[in-house]
Every structure is written in structure tokens, then in C-alpha cells.
Amino acid sequence: MTQSRTSQSKTSQSRTSDAVDGQRLWDRHMALARFGARDDGGVDRPTLSGVESEARAQVIAWGRRIGLKPFTDGIANLFLRYEGRDPALPPVVAGSHIDSQPTGGKFDGVFGVLAALEAVEAMAARGARPLRPIEIVAWTNEEGSRFAPGMTGSDVFTGTKTLDQVLPIRDAQGVSIADAVKAILAGDQGVPLRPFGLPIAAYVEPHIEQASVLEAAGIPLGVVTGIQGTRRYRVTVTGEAAHAGTALRADRRDALMAAVRMIAAMDQAAMEPADTLLTVGLMQVTPNAPSVVPAEVFFSIDLRHPDNTIVDRVDGEIRRIVEAERGPCQVALKQIQHSPSLTFAPAIRDAIGKAAGALDIPAMDVYSAAGHDARQLHYVCPAGMIFVPCRGGISHNPAEWAEPAHLTAGTQVLADVLWDLANRA
Ligand SMILES: [Zn+2]
Known part of the structure; x- marks a missing residue:
């Protein structure tokens, strides 16, 4: 009796976020920044390029180390799956992108993918298995700088565009998306292909704000209300x-x-x-x-x-x-x-606000001035975003910078949000 009461109170007090390792999260940001590193400290990692392939292999290796199964699809989106107690249920998905602008920084997109990986690693470390599977995603060509326009991976996955519409698009050297995807998929080791449009229970995208509202307010976390x-x-x-x-x-x-x-x-x-x-x-x-x-x-x-x-x-x-x-x-x-402007699902915004409140992390509602893959996902499942401040609002620039403590706070909130959403029937 005493025994069970002790373990009961222990589980109710401990959270997924307790196992988030801020140092590991930071080290991984610095490690990924080496793929396509610029002399000025920035990152030049075009979508579907050799350096993106190397960064992708690194993310897959980190995932495999904790038992995640990698998957890809016909546009080379990358998924890492943490199995749920009921594998038949649609997964909760979190992530962003690992491609960059030619004058990119270390955090745009990368934070979303690494925060999701860290959140799942925190669960795995506690031996915690959610009801639903959780998948980490890195969408192809978010930036649109090598192949215009961007959001190609999320466009095709959600059916906003067809594969046939995007495959012929060429970069400045005349290379088509079709050929670039073929090259990336050939570089993958044992990563199975899946069809597009698999049902998703919920989507959460953590991202640096790329504006200075949070920094000016001195608030480490933004609950994103929508995209303009x-x-x-x-x-x-x-x-x-x-x-x-x-x-x-x-x-x-x-x-x-x-x-x-x-x-x-x-x-x-x-x-x-x-x-x-x-x-x-x-x-x-x-x-x-x-x-x-x-x-x-x-x-x-x-x-x-x-x-x-x-x-x-x-x-x-x-x-x-x-x-x-x-x-x-x-x-x-x-x-x-x-x-069109959109308002994210109240259920996801509430989950983010609630998780931040429980962790005593100050949060505020913010609007996204920039577009993100979450826009595409919004039309197929409840979606939301978590913003963390970036210095001076500077992004798409080698000077892009986010404080380690803010990245950790955003990841802790994500970890508890994913645990919450993945245990909803
Ligand atoms: Zn981005």
C-alpha cells in the first residue's frame, strides 16, 4: 500500500521534461551546424544537397541510437518513429526542417527537429511509452532558396501540391527536384519509403521566432496563435x-x-x-x-x-x-x-500554454509573421507552434542566435506537450 502510494506520487510529480538534457540539445545544434558551415559562423545547407544528406544521416544516427525507426517518402521528407502502445493509432508529429538559406544560421528549422528528438529521447530515457506513436519530422525544402517556392515537403505530404507538380522544378544549375530527391534517397541507408498523407493526430512545430516580440517582452516562450x-x-x-x-x-x-x-x-x-x-x-x-x-x-x-x-x-x-x-x-x-491567415487549433495552443504554466516558464501569445510548414499541416490535423526568442529577431543570417536556456525551455514544454497529446485517445 505504502509502496504503491510512493510510486503513484512519484509518477504524478515527474514529467517527461525532467529528462530533457539542455547540454545535449545545444551540442547537437553545434554538431549539425558543421554540415554546410560558413567561415562567418553561419550555415549554407541547401535542400537535397550533399551537406544536407550528411546532416540527415547524423539525425538518423541519433534517432537509431535510441531505437527510433527512420522512414522517408517520395519527396525525401524524413520521419523518425517512436512506437506507441497502440501502433495502429495516427501519430503525433513534431519537427521542422534542416535545410537553410545560403546565408543561414544554426537554429532556423534545426531547433524544431532537435527539440522533437530531445523530447522523445527524454521519454525513452524514462522508459515511458505513450499511447500513440510520436514521429519527428524534417520536411524537404522549407526554405525555397535552391528550388522555389519553399514548403515542398509539407505541400506534397498534405496534398496541397502533387508530386508531379514539383518534381520538374529546377535549381539555378538546372538540376531538377526529381534528380535531387533520387540522389538523397540513394544516400540513405536502410530507410524505407512510405506513402504521402498518412493520418496525423496532431502536429507541433517548435521554431525560433525570427522577430523580436518575445525578446522585447523578456518572455522565453511564445504560444503561436496563427500565421499572418x-x-x-x-x-x-x-x-x-x-x-x-x-x-x-x-x-x-x-x-x-x-x-x-x-x-x-x-x-x-x-x-x-x-x-x-x-x-x-x-x-x-x-x-x-x-x-x-x-x-x-x-x-x-x-x-x-x-x-x-x-x-x-x-x-x-x-x-x-x-x-x-x-x-x-x-x-x-x-x-x-x-x-490566407490562419488561427492554430485551440486544443494545441491550450496544451502548450498549460505545459508552460506547469513548468513555471513564462509564456505569451505571439503571431507568426513568417510562413512555416505548420501552415500546410494546419489544414490536415490540429496544429500549433512553439516560439523561442532569437537575438534581435535576426534570422536568415549567420548572426542568428538563440540562448541555450531558451532552447531548453522550449524543448521542455514540447516534451510535456507531446506526452500529453500522445496519450489522448
Ligand atoms: Zn524555418
Whole structure:
């Protein structure tokens, strides 16, 4: 009786997070950063490359050491499976990506994969077996810098895109995704292929914030409420080249003057509310000569806001403005991306908040300004994200930095969240 009471109280007090090893977690971040290491301390690890293959083999080796079974699929997503008491139940999945931008850092994506591995290792160390399997995932081509656009692995896994749509995409050297995937899969040792779209019970993605809200607030953990909506466009304004000294104003079809009127009006239209973000980051003027009236202007628009109704309102304004301000020029507006804003599942956000509270780790709700694989997963299962601060909000930069204590805190929360979710029937 006494015996059983003692062991009862022991289990109720100890948590998966107790076995999280912050030093091991940190050492693994530094170890993975050697694959594709840059001289300036950053990381250049293109998706589906030789260095990513080496990093992948390292992650598989760490997983195998604690008995995890690796799996992959036709787009080379990597899964490491910790078996549950009922292997037939859909798994709880956690992770992110291990590819980087050419000027990447040590933490973007990597933290999500290593936090998930550490959380499962903590369970394995306690001999704890959850009801559902837990799988660690590294999605292929999150970054989109070698093959554009990104999120290829999660797009294909969730059915947002088909394999046939993405396989022909080529990098700057002319190598196709099809050939790059073939090369990566050939480098795997005994990693079985699985079909896409296996059912998932829940998805949790830990990530560095890549913004400075948490740092400014002095809070080590963000419960991510959602991802802001994005629309991206390309605009071509066509006028007519003419002599800058002889062409009369009334006769001109000046493509740059029309573009400038459009951009100024769009900037005004996006003033309210103040957190509406409208960026014209690319502009090409043809012929781009000082004494020639511009014949053609090509520019980009990147529009973002957490509230879809705001994004949609400004979208309407943009479409009205290009017609209203084109003057004697022709205009072609093409929307190249539309990702609506989304709100993550309350069940996952609650689980994260509850786990942080139980661990006395201060947490706050934050919005994700950047896109992540969790966006794709959100449409197929309850999904959520855990953010940890990164110094100065700097990311996609060799100076990217996260404090070891914050990475540990985020991983402790993840460990208890995964244990909680994987034991729900
Ligand atoms: Zn990332």
C-alpha cells in the first residue's frame, strides 16, 4: 500500500521534461551546424544537397541510437518513429526542417527537429511509452532558396501540391527536384519509403521566432496563435520609349511615372491599420537609360496582415489602383501567391500554454509573421507552434542566435506537450 502510494506520487510529480538534457540539445545544434558551415559562423545547407544528406544521416544516427525507426517518402521528407502502445493509432508529429538559406544560421528549422528528438529521447530515457506513436519530422525544402517556392515537403505530404507538380522544378544549375530527391534517397541507408498523407493526430512545430516580440517582452516562450496572411503580386506596366528632350508630355506613355503613382496610392491604401505590411521590393525599369522615357516597368508587391479581411480589402484597392493610375499605359497585374491567415487549433495552443504554466516558464501569445510548414499541416490535423526568442529577431543570417536556456525551455514544454497529446485517445 505504502509502496504503491510512493510510486503513484512519484509518477504524478515527474514529467517527461525532467529528462530533457539542455547540454545535449545545444551540442547537437553545434554538431549539425558543421554540415554546410560558413567561415562567418553561419550555415549554407541547401535542400537535397550533399551537406544536407550528411546532416540527415547524423539525425538518423541519433534517432537509431535510441531505437527510433527512420522512414522517408517520395519527396525525401524524413520521419523518425517512436512506437506507441497502440501502433495502429495516427501519430503525433513534431519537427521542422534542416535545410537553410545560403546565408543561414544554426537554429532556423534545426531547433524544431532537435527539440522533437530531445523530447522523445527524454521519454525513452524514462522508459515511458505513450499511447500513440510520436514521429519527428524534417520536411524537404522549407526554405525555397535552391528550388522555389519553399514548403515542398509539407505541400506534397498534405496534398496541397502533387508530386508531379514539383518534381520538374529546377535549381539555378538546372538540376531538377526529381534528380535531387533520387540522389538523397540513394544516400540513405536502410530507410524505407512510405506513402504521402498518412493520418496525423496532431502536429507541433517548435521554431525560433525570427522577430523580436518575445525578446522585447523578456518572455522565453511564445504560444503561436496563427500565421499572418500573404498575397504576392507581379505588376507589368507597359508604356512607350521616347526621347527625353523631344517627346511632349501629352504624347508620352511613361511607364515609370504610372508605376510611381500606383505605388504611392497603394502605400496610402495600406496605411490603416498600422500593422498592414505592403512592400515593393523589386523594380525593373526598361530600358533604364537616363534620357529615355521608360517603356516598361516590372515590380513586385508583398502584402501581409494577420486579418484576412484587411488583406482582402487592400487586395481590392490594389486592383482598383493599377487601373485608376495607369494613365495612357497598359497594366498587367498577376497574383502569384495567396496564403490566407490562419488561427492554430485551440486544443494545441491550450496544451502548450498549460505545459508552460506547469513548468513555471513564462509564456505569451505571439503571431507568426513568417510562413512555416505548420501552415500546410494546419489544414490536415490540429496544429500549433512553439516560439523561442532569437537575438534581435535576426534570422536568415549567420548572426542568428538563440540562448541555450531558451532552447531548453522550449524543448521542455514540447516534451510535456507531446506526452500529453500522445496519450489522448
Ligand atoms: Zn524555418
